[in-house]
Amino acid sequence: MDVRTICLGILTRGSATGYEIKKLFQEDGYQHFVEASFGSIYPALGRLTEEGLVSVRAEAQTKRPDRKVYSITPAGRAAFLGALMRPLPEDRHRSPFVFAMLFSHLLPQERVSAMIDCYIAQTEGKLAQIKGGEPHSCGEAFVSGLGKVIYEASLKFIRNHRADVERQAAHAAE
Amino acid sequence: MDVRTICLGILTRGSATGYEIKKLFQEDGYQHFVEASFGSIYPALGRLTEEGLVSVRAEAQTKRPDRKVYSITPAGRAAFLGALMRPLPEDRHRSPFVFAMLFSHLLPQERVSAMIDCYIAQTEGKLAQIKGGEPHSCGEAFVSGLGKVIYEASLKFIRNHRADVERQAAHAAE
DNA sequence: TCGATCTATATCGAACCAATATAGCAGGGT
DNA sequence: ACCCTGCTATATTGGTTCGATATAGATCGA
Incomplete structure (x- = not known):
């Protein structure tokens, strides 16, 4: 399953920054069956924004670097559900x-x-x-x-x- | 674990062609925990040959395309054992x-x-x-x-x- | 004769990743 | 005061990997 689809799935559950998505892969239980690196998360979010499947809002923070919060759009939600309706790629286990x-x-x-x-x-x-x-x-x-x-x-x-x-x-x- | 190391491992068990290595990934029980595509197997074999970790012998066949049989060298065997002595990369499971x-x-x-x-x-x-x-x-x-x-x-x-x-x-x- | 399937080598463009870059901060140790 | 570690945060790069494709030899059934 490609990183764009995974990001869409995560964003159906709530808005998040690229950094937060990466953290979810490491902590929130996803790590056992799905993962992506910054090297693919940020480009994926960029393309999803270009495709109108995601919207982005910049937020300034005090004492912290600015952050970009991504939210799924109705088109993104439909794209994600469409992906789930199609045959899933097979599991991959590398040990x-x-x-x-x-x-x-x-x-x-x-x-x-x-x-x-x-x-x-x-x-x-x-x-x-x-x-x-x-x-x-x-x-x-x-x-x-x-x-x-x-x-x-x-x-x-x-x-x-x-x-x-x-x-x-x-x-x-x- | 990179494709070169995996190929070295397989070749410690016997000489093989690139095509046979790929078949092993699909049939011989390896598929449950290791895999590589032609796109990485052939380049890996090429580089292993350049590095002297593997030797290659071309074989003509009747009624079949010619084949290239790869065999591990003593240096290749040492390199493989060295890789096993170092900390292993973690499992990856994508579902x-x-x-x-x-x-x-x-x-x-x-x-x-x-x-x-x-x-x-x-x-x-x-x-x-x-x-x-x-x-x-x-x-x-x-x-x-x-x-x-x-x-x-x-x-x-x-x-x-x-x-x-x-x-x-x-x-x-x- | 054609299509599917197997054997066999090899490359390509796209996707992915570990490492790196840059930059903001807090806290602890020297 | 400075340095190091660790966290937050965005982003890129060079190398690795892969699915698709290319080329070419064959068999077998329709």
């Missing part, structure tokens, strides 16, 4: 950790253990973030519930099976 | 479906149901592909086992909770 586990037999056992420990800690952090959130709608509850069961299943499996790949690694000649 | 569920209240109930049915079918297909595979090592068994529990947990949760978002969608005025 350097999982890829690395395929090569665990080539690595020292301590390195494999360190990778697994790091991945478990990261996953626990994400699970804690989901648990600390407060879904405001059925959609949000569905999404955070799904994330929760995925992370829990991952953690359970990794804890139960980490010895399998750690044992294999032990035979690696260095 | 247009999950993002769309946040906006289920804006959609007709039949559309929400169709999205969920499609996602369930795709996930069942991926699960069947994992179940049909034959892991050849502890690393592969770990990876396919992890994928299996994640897909199973997802399917179970979605089936049990789909009514929550479908019910909400029903109130959407069109």
